[in-house]
Amino acid sequence: MVLTPPFEPMLAQAAESVPGPGVLAGGLALEQKFDGHRTILFTPAGTGGRVLIQTRRGSLVQDRFPDLVAAAAQLPDGLVLDGELVVWDTAAGRLSFEALQRRAAARGRSAAALAAKTPAFFIAFDVLQQDGTELLTRPYRERRRILEDLFDTRQLSAPWTLCPMTTDLAKAREWLETWTDVSGVEGILVKGMNQRYLPGSRAWYKIRRRDTTEAIIGAITGTLARPQLLVLGRHDHHGRLRAVGRTVPLRPDAAQQVAEHLTAAGPEHPWTGVKFSSAWGSREALDAVLVRPDLVAEISADVAIDRGGVYRHPVRHVRLRLDVSVEDVPRFGGGSAAATG
CATH class of the missing domain: 2.40.50.140 (Nucleic acid-binding proteins)
Incomplete structure (x- = not known):
């Protein structure tokens, strides 16, 4: 089955602390949580030959991010990535949610002008389809390996970013205490290494600083x-x-x-x-x-x-x-x- 929009992403429920091993059997994966817009990105193959960028609620917004669409030439066809869309404010030297909001509302010449001032970045944390083959039933550990191989073999660079992940709980606690002082990083996501991708299900956990x-x-x-x-x-x-x-x-x-x-x-x-x-x-x-x-x-x-x-x-x-x-x-x-x- 080839995935096409609208696609319902897997979601997270709020938690105060990292759940015990019995909740997510098979080991934990802990990712940095960025403060942006949840986004599903589709490269051509089943999308009418176009790069499509879908919001969490199913809207298509590729016309508002022409810089990201142009950069998708680095990606193979038939790929579907799940991640966070963020924007860098060059004047302020920081990630900016306000600048992201402005870009999400801009079209045409305004979208192109804002792209020059506040470029978009896609922080990928999951791969849902590769070469036109959906991967939803594969465990997270396998999808993560495929995602890491994609970045390695394609030598992907900005605006494509691989979301940092660790299986070390002490490292994740360090992220909560130090990395969240950096604008744009607001906590961690907790996932099961053996979890399948369950569209619409709140089976992940998010812990905010x-x-x-x-x-x-x-x-x-x-x-x-x-x-x-x-x-x-x-x-x-x-x-x-x-x-x-x-x-x-x-x-x-x-x-x-x-x-x-x-x-x-x-x-x-x-x-x-x-x-x-x-x-x-x-x-x-x-x-x-x-x-x-x-x-x-x-x-x-x-x-x-x-x-x-x-x-x-x-x-x-x-x-x-x-x-x-x-x-x-x-x-x-x-x-x-x-x-x-």
Whole structure:
């Protein structure tokens, strides 16, 4: 069977730690997890003679990445790769999710112009088809060997990158502690060496690096007596309170503690009239209640942060920091570096 789009990729479920050997029998493979767009790439053979780039949700976006399509001349026909599409911001000297978002929305001349400024890279972590033969039933260890041989025999170079993988748990822990300080690397993926590729199944595990820091509680959902989640902010260098994200729903004990210290906002609240989205990139608005922004929350957040300092994923409320004032909270754009105090 020749694979063609739309193709449903295999997925990962969130985990707090590496699962035990009984969960993924046959040994573990641990890969670096990059913060980009999940992408399936098809080279000609069953695709009408074209290179196709498919998003996780099935959309075809090759017209937005002409640099990647041109570079596919390095690849053999009948190949299907699974990986992460990332973009390098040459001006900033870093991987940039914001630049990736701009490229994903550009077409025509704009796509070509952005490709020159912010080139795309494909980080391959699986091969699903080779020479027109699908490999989904092969174990991961065999697919990985085929993928490594492809990079070796073809001497592939940028924009093609082989995703780093290890079977050494200590090495993976080192990645979590050090590599995730590099922009674009946000954690590790855990896979079974004997696993087949199961489209649509959440049979892998993802572990994100999390940092502890502080933010100001500027709004809530629910009521002052029973807050459900917190909307968080930080002051920018002009003293304006800027929204940086929201928490996951509070535990009952945490909600009770927070409620004891909340005060309704006055008309001078800096967020008066502002609407907050329910999730990053969503147009659905939260039913938020403004509160006086004088409480500080300690939060646990992963490293997926926009350049402006906005968390793309909901953070976790750890505790109230009644010993810390809002002036002690990191400034907007300060990322997830832990505050002192």
